[in-house]
Amino acid sequence: MDIKTVYMLSLGCDKNTVDAQFILGDLVSAGLSVTDNIEDADLVIVNTCSFIEEARKESIEAIFDCINQKKEEATIIVTGCLAQQYKDELIEEIPEIDGFFKLNEQNEILNFLNLKQNSLPNRYISGQPTAYLKISEGCNRNCTYCSIPLIRGKHKSILPEILFKQAQTLEDNGVKELILVAQDLTQYGTDLDNNINFNYLLNELASRFNFKWIRLLYLYPEGINNELIQIIKSHSNIIPYFDIPIQHTVDRILKKMNRFITKDQIKDLVKKLREEFNNSVIRSTVIVGFPTETEEEFEELKRDLQELKFDRLGAFSYSREEKTKAYEMQPQINENIKIKRVNEINQIQNELMSQRNQEFINNTYDCLIEEEIDKNNYIGRIYSDAPDIDSITYINSSKELAVGTFVPVKIRETLNYDLLGDLDEFAK
DSSP, X not given: OOOOEEEEEEOSOHHHHHHHHHHHHHHHHTTOEEOSOGGGOSEEEEEEOOSSHHHHHHHHHHHHHHHHHSOTTOEEEEEEHHHHHHHHHHHHHOTTOSEEEOTTOHHHHHHHTTOOOOSSOOOOOOSOSEEEEEOEESXXXXXXXXXXXXXXXXXXXXXXXXXXXXHHXXXXXXXXXXXXXXXXXXXXXXXXSTTOOHHHHHHHHHHHOOOSEEEXXXXXXXXXXXXXXXXXXXXXXXXXXXXXXXXXXXXXXXXXXXXSOOHHHHHHHHHHHHHHOTTOEEEEEEEESOTTOOHHHHHHHHHHHHHHOOSEEEEEEOOOOTTSGGGGOSSOOOHHHHHHHHHHHHHHHHHHHHHHXXXXXXXXXXXXXXXXXXXXEEEEEOTTOOTTTSOOEEEEOSSOOOTTOEEEEEEEEEETTEEEEEEOTTOO
């Protein structure tokens, strides 16, 4: 193989993004260069997701798109969760693919390509001001609807010294926003000795490094304790942004989901966070159409969401995944009913978010500049919004603004989900 350039398409979650960057890092260390144009690549990698049926369909479509777009002689390989679950089936069904590699098989990829292995993992850093730090792999929660433990295995924390080295590399490469990711951040350290836990790790990262923002994705509600709250309050670089996937509010459904929390505990936690932080942003997700969910229970969920008033919310219809406990539960809910319920939740949240965004108007916030649209116009984010899933801020400025810098922006109006603002030249 005469491979000099690589094109990577990574699908799915932020943890998958991190995996893709480490694969690219090893390939770059072995002498390859990265291209954003698939037609220029000698090697094409599709890093797949298979969390739910929709993600699997997207991954399959992406594979065939890449097969059709790449130059004829280019090598194409598939990695990630789809290969982890369905490698044998994919080999048989898509013979155009040159190689399939499961999770954490970077060395196997290098061997396949006849490239030199590296003793240490390397990470490809693209120069973006935001980067993810994956602190653990897998999950022990065993929610009855979730296939993550089947795909990525049991929870395994990454050692603190490894994470500190990765954080230092990211800081040295100009990263301004560090986003901690895991299936559940608060599980960190439960498999380690010497009283190492998430609170310890977060406090060390906030103390040792100079990231302007440290953002947390995702915090299971039962893992948020007083010590964690105080650590967040004591560090100005930890954003009071709480991504708390509750999945439902009805106690009977929560129990069938194998979630270890109740409606009252959810409400108490949200109330406490808003009391402790006057600028908190609370994001959550809910699953509708879970097996046996009645119309009355769905109406109860709607009332609870109107009361809780989450700042950001994602609503998803239940996806029936083989080998999960919920797969066999009866009755399963009709797909059209699921879609209807998702739409109703989204309508409620659109109204709540419109009200919430009004609170930003006429206030000035530090804004991370991410893209220049054209002269005097830019795209960025304020603290309330995580990349790709939340709102963006459109900025007008008579001065040239550099991507990757923070500037004061005064919000003047809202545009659906997003914010519009001007450079505040008088801000201190």
